[in-house]
Amino acid sequence: xxxxxxxxxxxxxxxxxxVVAGGPELGGGPVAGQLQxxxxxxxRFRSAVVNEPRGSDVLVGALLVEPEDKSCAAGVIFFNNxxxxxxxxxxxxxxxxxxxxxxxxxxGTHKIExxxxxxxxTLQSNGLxxxxxxxxxxxxxxxxxxxxxxxxxSGDVAWGGNWFFLVGEHGCELSLGNVEALTDFTWRIRxxxxxxxxxxxxxxxxxxxxxxxxxxxxxxxxxxxxxDRSPCGTGTSAKLACLAADGQLGEGETWVQESxxxxxxxxxxxxxxxxxxEILPVxxxxxxxxAEATLWLDEADPFCWGIRS
Ligand code: PYC
Numbered sequence: 312x313x314x315x316x317x318x319x320x321x322x323x324x325x326x327x328x329x330v331v332a333g334g335p336e337l338g339g340g341p342v343a344g345q346l347q348x349x350x351x352x353x354x355r356f357r358s359a360v361v362n363e364p365r366g367s368d369v370l371v372g373a374l375l376v377e378p379e380d381k382s383c384a385a386g387v388i389f390f391n392n393x394x395x396x397x398x399x400x401x402x403x404x405x406x407x408x409x410x411x412x413x414x415x416x417x418x419g420t421h422k423i424e425x426x427x428x429x430x431x432x433t434l435q436s437n438g439l440x441x442x443x444x445x446x447x448x449x450x451x452x453x454x455x456x457x458x459x460x461x462x463x464x465s466g467d468v469a470w471g472g473n474w475f476f477l478v479g480e481h482g483c484e485l486s487l488g489n490v491e492a493l494t495d496f497t498w499r500i501r502x503x504x505x506x507x508x509x510x511x512x513x514x515x516x517x518x519x520x521x522x523x524x525x526x527x528x529x530x531x532x533x534x535x536x537x538x539d540r541s542p543c544g545t546g547t548s549a550k551l552a553c554l555a556a557d558g559q560l561g562e563g564e565t566w567v568q569e570s571x572x573x574x575x576x577x578x579x580x581x582x583x584x585x586x587x588x589e590i591l592p593v594x595x596x597x598x599x600x601x602a603e604a605t606l607w608l609d610e611a612d613p614f615c616w617g618i619r620s
Pocket of ligand 1: 325371396398399400401402533539541542543544545546
């Protein structure tokens with residue numbers, strides 16, 4: 312019987328399950344290399360932790376690993392129902408809340424090594440966490456795609472730690488009651504944009520008017536067809552890159568992004584390289600720890616390694 316210790320939290324409604332003990336040995340070195348080994352040799356571990364019957368499609372896992380850069384408090388590999396994520400903003404906020412819950416970190420600044428670079432998280436004594444994410448940028452503006460059953464739609468392709476297609480004009484109502492239709496629509500957008508030769512876009516983001524006092528509301532489709540209950544940290548970073556490139560938000564100004572639930576992240580940015588449109592986004596939010604558990608992996612259980620589609 313293998314046992315895995317996890318701590319669960321949610322960030323603006325989006326869950327994170329941090330594996331704090333019982334994870335696979337990945338051999339150290341850069342976290343990007345550890346991710347490759349995790350992907351190729353331990354995919355059933357990923358599925359066991361986040362998929363049904365122990366988890367669900369919406370759960371994001373975070374495996375704590377040894378950072379190569381010893382100035383970092385931790386290394387992390389994020390994963391979901393279908394694979395690994397390059398980076399995860401809500402998950403980093405959840406990870407920091409988890410490390411604080413364990414007494415492993417105190418309020419202050421902590422570096423975390425992810426597969427796509429080092430991010431810097433600042434924990435305040437009131438529980439707010441600000442994540443200075445990886446440099447973010449837009450690669451294409453106003454890309455027209457033909458969406459099956461809908462017709463043409465236009466959006467931007469941007470990197471915020473994951474690749475996003477961001478759509479402002481779509482005619483959809485961004486409400487919880489409309490989630491099924493939004494999921495179906497954004498899934499078809501994703502299929503359409505990925506015929507265009509960009510780096511694989513794995514998240515699609517729709518924007519609409521705010522409903523909870525923010526600057527904008529979003530709906531974010533994640534790679535495994537679940538929607539982000541939070542405003543999406545990497546998605547908000549991609550949005551900031553677009554706003555910066557369009558001159559719609561100044562350096563140091565605040566952008567409040569609402570999720571489809573109405574939970575919020577506050578974003579700000581600084582230019583890294585203005586000529587290249589590269590910004591350093593800082594995303595602020597809160598996570599709440601809501602469970603500590605031991606997962607049991609019993610080979611006699613036919614669904615020991617999770618239900619995989
Ligand atoms: O917050 O970056 C994020 C994220 C990515 C997927 C789910 N949440």
